[in-house]
Amino acid sequence: MQRDFHARGQAGMERVVQDGIQRVCTETHNQPPAELARRLEADQMKTIAFPQASLIGDWKSGERIAQNGRGMQWTDAPGTPNGGSCYNCHQLSPKEISYGTIGPSLAGFGAKRGSGPELQRYVYGKIYNAKAYNLCSQMPRLGYSGTLTEQQIKDLVGLLLDPASPVNQ
């Protein structure tokens, strides 16, 4: 891979080098032994920087981030805010008919579960580093990878949990 790939734009060659999790998930076809998975998930949990104050941001901004599928590609200008590509894989607002199905539907997520501090923490952490909860999840580690900022992740927490968000209508 070192020979066949070249850096382009913001996509540098360090990206072809697998980290421990990528290696374990590749080698086990995403079925890691339970004990190893627990240990590596705990390591990933330590990477999550939970903010002190409320984790619920602006759902309107969250909706824009969820719609935006750009960011981190060699064609994307570095320095412009990245999107979360959420609708690529999840249903969120029932108004959006163009949604993917690789991840579970999140329509009504907060309406079904509330918006308590534990749930806020779970949603923030899951977006920041999905591998802390499910080692070989197909979901990108959006905070850990530097794709989304703390504020952007809070806005996505708002999109999922704010009772006024279209996700919960």
Add this chain to the structure above:
Amino acid sequence: MNRALARILLSLAFCAPAAAQDVKKEIERYRQMVSEGSPAELFELEGEALWKKPQGPRQASLEKCDLGLGPGVLKGAYAALPRYFKDADRVMDLETRLLHCMTTLQGRSREEATQRVFGNADRPSEMESLSAYVAAQSRGMKMAPGESHPKEKAAYELGRALYFQRAGSWDFACTSCHGEEGKRIRLQELPVLLKPENARSVAASWPAYRISTSGFVTMQWRMNNCYQQMRMPEPAFGSDTTVALIHFITVTGKGETYQGPGNKR
């Protein structure tokens, strides 16, 4: 045909909250319409002209290019690719072989010949038109890529391994999107290319005219664009990586009657 496309785009634009199902049905209808008089034919014609055009320092055409069945033999050549080529001592897909002929027969440098391998609606690339022309000469023939040479077997195994290889900023492998039956990105359905029943129609329809961009797309482009979306660095055109993936997919989909160049969304 342009009028038909305009009508569909208009209807899509004005019935905004239409159900996803309707949108898909309309696209399917358009796809069927264009398959009866596909824009791919325009690329085939352009490709034929390029095949016969003297180019490069040697002012040679590609007419003596050996695509595996002998110099200049086009009929059935695409259906037998990718395959091992003794003169290059490696497995090559159509585009990699065309590049080989450009550098050997026409005397062009690799840098010059690969300067613009992927075109756009305004200006298709030479490689795209040539791919359309060559692939069309295998219409009606069964896809039978090379599988007996040790390097062909190795390419298949490498392609299969790469299909599962997770890397990049977003931890993606091919399987992240093409690993589970019945999944979509937005409205785009995603074939699981590990399964012959899914890979067969892929092998039998690429390269293809792409309705959404009005351009012609090749398998090398498909691999390049997937790696872009996987947030990886760029794979080199005709590299062992892209050839191995194309070989793996084609072998998995072997046996299907070639019907391309087809139409994609």
